[in-house]
Amino acid sequence: MSINKKALEFYSTQSINNLDKESILEVLGSDYLSRGPKIQEFEDKLGKLCNNKYSVSLNSATSALQLAYQVNEIQKGDLVWTTPITFVATSNAALHFGANIDFIDIDPETLNICPNLLEAKLKKAKFDSALPDFLTVVHFGGSPCEMETIYDLSIEYGFKIIEDASHALGSSYKNKMIGENNFSLASVFSFHPVKMITTGEGGAILLNSEKDQEKVRSLRSHGIVSTKSLKMNKKPGWYYEQVDLGYNFRMSELQAALGSSQIERLKHFIKKRNTLAKYYKKHLSKLPFKFQKILKGCNSSYHLFTVELTDKNFARDELYKFLKVNKIGCQVHYIPVHLQPYYKRQGFSEGMFQNAENYFRNCLSLPLHQALEETDIQYVCDKLTDFFAKS
Ligand SMILES: Cc1ncc(COP(=O)(O)O)c(C=O)c1O
Incomplete structure (x- = not known):
């Protein structure tokens, strides 16, 4: 395929x-x-x-x-x-x-x-x-x-x-x-x-x-x-x-x-997103990524598939650039709201919500939607493997 x-x-x-x-x-x-x-x-x-x-x-x-x-x-x-x-x-x-x-x-x-x-x-x-x-x-x-x-x-x-x-x-x-x-x-x-x-x-x-x-x-x-x-x-x-x-x-x-x-x-969309998310998790398990924990007894729509880089030797923005060069869509969700200039003017500053800030520094949302198949996800996984091998 x-x-x-x-x-x-x-x-x-x-x-x-x-x-x-x-x-x-x-x-x-x-x-x-x-x-x-x-x-x-x-x-x-x-x-x-x-x-x-x-x-x-x-x-x-x-x-x-x-x-x-x-x-x-x-x-x-x-x-x-x-x-x-x-x-x-x-x-x-x-x-x-x-x-x-x-x-x-x-x-x-x-x-x-x-x-x-x-x-x-x-x-x-x-x-x-x-x-x-x-x-x-x-x-x-x-x-x-x-x-x-x-x-x-x-x-x-x-x-x-x-x-x-x-x-x-x-x-x-x-x-x-x-x-x-x-x-x-x-x-x-x-x-x-x-x-x-x-x-x-x-x-x-x-x-x-x-x-x-x-x-x-x-x-x-x-x-x-x-x-x-x-x-x-x-x-x-x-x-x-x-x-x-x-x-x-x-x-x-x-x-x-x-x-x-x-x-x-919708049911079909969610099933597909869940299947692809499972595929990602299985095939990225050897790379330095952490995945979002879904609570027991809950089902996620998997609107997003976010990964968090866990190896400090690799920078999120380098990974972002690498994926973009390889024409793989990705995005950061989100810049913590309190770090937006408008909110900083209301008195918020860096260091106030450190879990959010740490996550933000290392996070990236990978492609996940209903037009994709497991072969496409495998392609992303292969590219990600290349990134860590070459860096
Ligand atoms: C968590 C959250 N709340 C609100 C919104 C706003 O949605 P809309 O673009 O439909 O106004 C978004 C959109 O991205 C969102 O992600």
């Missing part, structure tokens, strides 16, 4: 088939390009997947995060804790409401928020009367956080939990789907092309009540409610009221049609 060199240029990318194309074409020939039946169809499928009927589609996970905070009544000056190993959108969304951000360092094995460090920081915060209002967990790479322990801490210390599940569509925690919200008030998904399924750009939020679902539906559309939801049947059909300050965060029918078609293949 030949090597799929084109597909290897991407650390992750979309997989579009004829059914996806047909479903978009069907919408193009229909009466609705926006606010039509495909939105409901996609939301229903998402709800079914997550065992949670309160799903709302949006134009991005960033918008979904913003609405997760807003529907849970974030206030100016609230304190939001999250992980430094995430995309900046996780914490930025809270900053837009005038919240204050702080971080909990990661567990070097799971790469998710470390429950022990969380507990230690909570104890100190209680003593200092500075407990957080929100904790936003991120299931990094699709691997679920230790939700039971984090939930118990939320009861003891009284903070709200939001799940940034942008990487984790289809992941599960102890036989419960991520998005079921057993331990949180809201979960957020991303459908950016590098994610498990795509809608081009897009996102969704999974909530816990009809009331929250109605509120988010209104906020995604300027804070407007229709006569139907106002139960104002005596008003004429053209009537609407703006009751909140909202946004245009809507997904289009074209995007929803793509999502609806893609979600049918």
